[in-house]
Amino acid sequence: MRRKSWLLAxxxxxxxxxxxxxxxxxxxxxxxxxGTKLMESSSPTAKPVGLLxxxxxxxxxxxxxxNKQWHRVKFQGKSGVVFQSNLSPTxxxxxxxxxxxxxxxxxxxxxxxGAATKALSEAAVAYGKEVKGxxxxxxxxxxxxxxxxxxxxxxxxxxxxxxLFTVANEGGAK
Amino acid sequence: xxxxxxxxxCVGFGAGALILPCGGKVNVNVAPPSMGEAQALAEKVxxxxxxxxxxGELKQKKVAYDEEYAIGGAVxxxxxxxxxxLFVDLPxxxxxxxxxxxxxxxxxxxxxxxxxxxxxxxxxxxxxLSSRPALKWSFGVLSDDRAMNAFSAPGGYVLVTRAVLxxxxxxxxxxxxxAHEIGHITERHALKLYSGVKANQCDAAVLAEAGKAVAGxxxxxxxxxxxxxxxxxxxxLDLDGLARQAADKAGKMMxxxxxxxxxxxxxxxxxxxxxxxxxxxxxxxLVAAGYNPEEYVKFLGKLPEAxxxxxxxxxxxxxQKACRRWRDGVKPSSAEAGFSPYADWPFEKYxxxxxxxxxxxxxxx
Numbered sequence: 001m002r003r004k005s006w007l008l009a010x011x012x013x014x015x016x017x018x019x020x021x022x023x024x025x026x027x028x029x030x031x032x033x034x035g036t037k038l039m040e041s042s043s044p045t046a047k048p049v050g051l052l053x054x055x056x057x058x059x060x061x062x063x064x065x066x067n068k069q070w071h072r073v074k075f076q077g078k079s080g081v082v083f084q085s086n087l088s089p090t091x092x093x094x095x096x097x098x099x100x101x102x103x104x105x106x107x108x109x110x111x112x113x114g115a116a117t118k119a120l121s122e123a124a125v126a127y128g129k130e131v132k133g134x135x136x137x138x139x140x141x142x143x144x145x146x147x148x149x150x151x152x153x154x155x156x157x158x159x160x161x162x163x164l165f166t167v168a169n170e171g172g173a174k
Numbered sequence: 175x176x177x178x179x180x181x182x183x184c185v186g187f188g189a190g191a192l193i194l195p196c197g198g199k200v201n202v203n204v205a206p207p208s209m210g211e212a213q214a215l216a217e218k219v220x221x222x223x224x225x226x227x228x229x230g231e232l233k234q235k236k237v238a239y240d241e242e243y244a245i246g247g248a249v250x251x252x253x254x255x256x257x258x259x260l261f262v263d264l265p266x267x268x269x270x271x272x273x274x275x276x277x278x279x280x281x282x283x284x285x286x287x288x289x290x291x292x293x294x295x296x297x298x299x300x301x302x303l304s305s306r307p308a309l310k311w312s313f314g315v316l317s318d319d320r321a322m323n324a325f326s327a328p329g330g331y332v333l334v335t336r337a338v339l340x341x342x343x344x345x346x347x348x349x350x351x352x353a354h355e356i357g358h359i360t361e362r363h364a365l366k367l368y369s370g371v372k373a374n375q376c377d378a379a380v381l382a383e384a385g386k387a388v389a390g391x392x393x394x395x396x397x398x399x400x401x402x403x404x405x406x407x408x409x410x411l412d413l414d415g416l417a418r419q420a421a422d423k424a425g426k427m428m429x430x431x432x433x434x435x436x437x438x439x440x441x442x443x444x445x446x447x448x449x450x451x452x453x454x455x456x457x458x459x460l461v462a463a464g465y466n467p468e469e470y471v472k473f474l475g476k477l478p479e480a481x482x483x484x485x486x487x488x489x490x491x492x493x494q495k496a497c498r499r500w501r502d503g504v505k506p507s508s509a510e511a512g513f514s515p516y517a518d519w520p521f522e523k524y525x526x527x528x529x530x531x532x533x534x535x536x537x538x539x
Contacts, residue, residue, distance in 0.1 A: 022512035023512055024512055032303060034307055034308070054307045085461075087515055092307060095306070096238040096239060097238060098240045098410050102406065102407065110239070111308040115239050116239070116308055116310040118243070118310075120247045121247045121413070123417040124251060124428070126421040126422075128251050130428065130429045131429055135264075136251045136255055136260070137251065138273055139262050139314075142262045142265075142268075142273060144276050145276035145281060146294055147290075147294040147298065147310075147313065148276035149276065150291065159299065162525065163464070164299070164525070167463070
């Protein structure tokens with residue numbers, strides 16, 4: 001009985017999550033992916049009219065009547081369309097930086113800070129030594145290196161080939 | 175609060191046999207304290223209580239990225255140890271120091287490098303769509319080819335065993351597994367455990383400093399670090415700074431913290447609500463990337479229930495139901511005319527993406 005009521009509560013919460021954040025035309029949406037292109041139209045030959053970054057606010061003017069995957073938005077006086085996956089009714093998370101005593105910054109400022117470009121931290125390496133895990137340290141550093149060496153363009157090229165969206169640093173069309 | 179105050183006070187009072195208000199009977203031969211001494215003692219008790227309150231508040235404070243990345247690296251290393259190491263080749267004569275500049279590392283070519291490159295392409299694409307797009311996302315394959323497991327660690331580390339790669343039928347299923355782990359990171363589930371460990375260690379260190387160490391509690395953090403942490407409005411613990419000053423000491427502290435986090439996860443798992451939340455993130459990310467999310471739902475049905483870490487997860491069927499309920503709940507409503515990023519609902523035309531030879535390193539006999 002308790003389990004059933006718990007599941008019902010969960011179902012209600014899930015259902016609420018789908019409707020509670022409804023944004024109407026004229027409302028604010030947030031950019032999710034870095035390098036999101038503001039396109040002049042949803043046409044495959046359209047040109048970008050602006051470049052948007054995670055956390056930036058745009059005004060939503062409704063979905064594009066000719067292609068509902070795209071949404072008409074305004075950003076700092078410019079109008080255009082943005083692909084659906086690059087938009088969110090909720091703001092991306094703020095990151096807390098230890099510099100300056102713990103300032104909260106948006107994803108763009110966080111990326112600019114260089115905080116997330118370091119290799120495995122010194123404290124983690126100290127942990128590795130403590131537990132005689134020097135090989136694991138090297139292996140994890142190699143995995144980080146492989147990840148770091150991948151360019152966003154490679155990911156987008158691959159996505160295009162296999163029929164996925166090309167979201168970050170791209171318009172978003174398949 | 176009162177009991178604690180009295181228990182400290184009662185040690186200092188009395189002459190001869192005294193029945194103490196805290197219940198202990200002791201024989202002491204000291205003179206009663208002067209008014210000044212009593213006041214000083216009361217101040218100490220107040221200070222101790224204030225410190226302990228601040229320690230407790232650490233559970234609620236957001237952990238700074240540097241700290242998250244430091245503890246996340248240690249947790250990831252612990253998972254690497256448990257997963258039989260990472261399935262990568264190291265450059266010849268590599269030292270940890272020579273591998274620190276990731277862009278310059280010459281990773282030996284071969285199937286294992288290509289495998290990791292592929293898994294990172296899939297994973298980083300999902301990470302960029304998450305609510306923490308700027309994290310340094312890294313995805314590793316563990317050598318374990320028997321247990322189907324996937325792990326995450328704060329800061330952006332996601333690890334899957336070779337056994338997972340041998341059982342996923344298509345890229346959408348693999349992406350679902352990675353996206354679920356990304357969800358644990360974006361929702362900061364392991365960080366909650368870390369904050370709890372940090373708060374408890376802070377409290378234990380403060381009590382030990384006051385001569386009130388709790389029997390059976392091992393204190394891994396020194397009082398200087400505690401005082402520095404409590405002096406920071408954000409409750410920051412500079413793990414890397416400590417490692418630079420005294421690597422051995424930092425290593426021991428990190429081991430104490432990490433062991434407790436790993437023990438919590440392996441013994442109890444994350445809360446069921448956390449697992450459902452990670453599944454919801456997985457569904458959102460799959461759709462945002464353009465994968466058919468039903469493939470992940472199907473894969474959930476293949477997980478070995480009641481084995482290892484899976485024993486702590488909700489039942490596969492309940493997870494599948496919750497995922498499908500999410501899908502049904504995001505159906506765009508024309509009546510509301512509100513924003514919906516789900517124009518292609520119910521996403522049946524989204525691809526599963528068949529594997530070509532991306533996984534040959536783990537599938538060849």
